[in-house]
Amino acid sequence: MNDFGQSRVEWAVVSSDIGPLLLAATAHGLVNVVFHADGPVREKALGQLGDRLGAELVESASGRLAEPIRALTTYFAGELREFGLPLDWSLCAGFNRQVLRELATGVPYGTVAGYGDLAGRVGQPRAAQAVGAAMGANPLPVIVPCHRVVESDGGLGGFGGGLETKRRLLALEGVLPEPLF
Template identity: 80%
Template sequence: MNTRVNTYGQSSLEWTVVGSDIGPLLLAATGHGLVSVVFHADGPVRERALRQLRERLGVEPAESSSGLLAEAIRELSAYFAGELREFGLPLDWSLSGGFNRQVLRELAAGVPYGAVVGYGELARRVGQPGAAQAVGVAMGSNPLPVVVPCHRVVESDGGLGGFGGGLETKRQLLALEGVLPAPLF
């Protein structure tokens, strides 16, 4: 795990990379809460994610040392150990807005561990029944995967649909939650 703090005026942005059952995850947080989770966070992926955070939030990311990410690390570890079914982390929604934020908030609040929802059903829940494709776009823009469980959104015919972390990662997360059988090997 990487660890340091950087504060600029009122704004700070801390990050770290943690190992998980689905590979290294970059976690970033502001004083408002967890703001980003990035899959496959080795080398170039990590550097690109940090550059994007710097550009979008206007703050230089610093490796974490203040404990800002301690609870996120603890909860993610418990989730992957099968001991946590609902995240209780404060979330910073700065990287999401409008319809996407509305859909992601509904997903976080309304689709519990071990359940799935279709893209169309999620669109209906936010009052936009014809917006299944837009829900797919919202899932693809999710800055907080795993914690805001876009892996729980599937196609109406039972297909997995897409996933920013890759379909194998989506399968692993759904297997962890008991939705799909665990791979034999």
């Protein structure tokens, strides 16, 4: 692929059961998912993405994003439990990347893990707070399921998409009961 194709990021905003999601993909895979991607949130996310990747941003719901969009639609329909999409990890590094990769492969659909448990899995058992920071910096929420990380006492903990979004994702996966209304 030529340099133009490598430095181009395709993006689209798609509706979902948890509100509009901005999806962005490079030639290497899905690079970013942003919650609540209406107006100002979308514009801010696109500006940051262009700056961080030094890339041309092109709106397109086909091409690189066709499979991620199909996968998310199937996930929200309750028919997909594992995404298996190519991911571009270039928006995270070091400890955060290590934790997020463990989360992506080691905490399956319908289960949860504690912040401290995840810290132990990456060989840093005292780094529960740093795991929380890694969850907050996750550039690929839903796909890399930070909603599955909870407090050791069973509390939900924090969530960049808001606690109601976390509850809805955990209910979709059968971890929490569906809301009554």
